Amino acid sequence: MAIPKITGDHANNVIGANSYFTGKFIINGSLRIDGHFEGKYLQADQLYIGPTGKIRTNINAMSVIVEGLVLGNINASSRVLLMPTAKILGDIKTPELIIQNGVILEGRCTISNDLKSSAKDLLEVEYDKNKIIPEEFLER
Numbered sequence: 001m002a003i004p005k006i007t008g009d010h011a012n013n014v015i016g017a018n019s020y021f022t023g024k025f026i027i028n029g030s031l032r033i034d035g036h037f038e039g040k041y042l043q044a045d046q047l048y049i050g051p052t053g054k055i056r057t058n059i060n061a062m063s064v065i066v067e068g069l070v071l072g073n074i075n076a077s078s079r080v081l082l083m084p085t086a087k088i089l090g091d092i093k094t095p096e097l098i099i100q101n102g103v104i105l106e107g108r109c110t111i112s113n114d115l116k117s118s119a120k121d122l123l124e125v126e127y128d129k130n131k132i133i134p135e136e137f138l139e140r
Helices: 117-130
Strands: 013-015 021-024 030-033 036-049 054-056 060-064 070-071 073-083 087-089 092-094 097-099 105-108 109-111
Touching: 070 073
Parallel strands: 013 030, 021 036, 030 036, 036 054, 036 060, 054 070, 060 073, 070 087, 073 092, 073 097, 087 105, 092 109
Antiparallel strands: none
16 A cells, blocks of 8 residues: 655645744645644645644644644544654544554544544444344343
8 A cells, every 4th residue: 555645845835844833724735844833723635744843733634644743633534644753642533544663642543434423323323233132131
């Protein structure tokens, strides 16, 4: 499986290593962050957080690749790839999660194609489907 890597040469937008950005950031296209971003919200199509990148916000993207530090939740509609140097404190919701050896992660992970429902609800519905209860356990 080939994993696309967003580099500074291929990203539409870059927050450089010596840059600090705050606020609410919504972007169409790809974003590479090698500096600091702190804010209420970060949205991009493809997001790459480089080894020197430090993020303190909630992220919403199609795909996210992390090599740096993220303090906040990640919601990705396609995939999240955590490289060996990634450090995450927050929840992750995505249909596909790839975690390489060396990652530090504290948070809940929900891996499902239906990200609008909770995993608990999806699993309880699945459990109750076609449930067969022996007659001796039914109340009369």
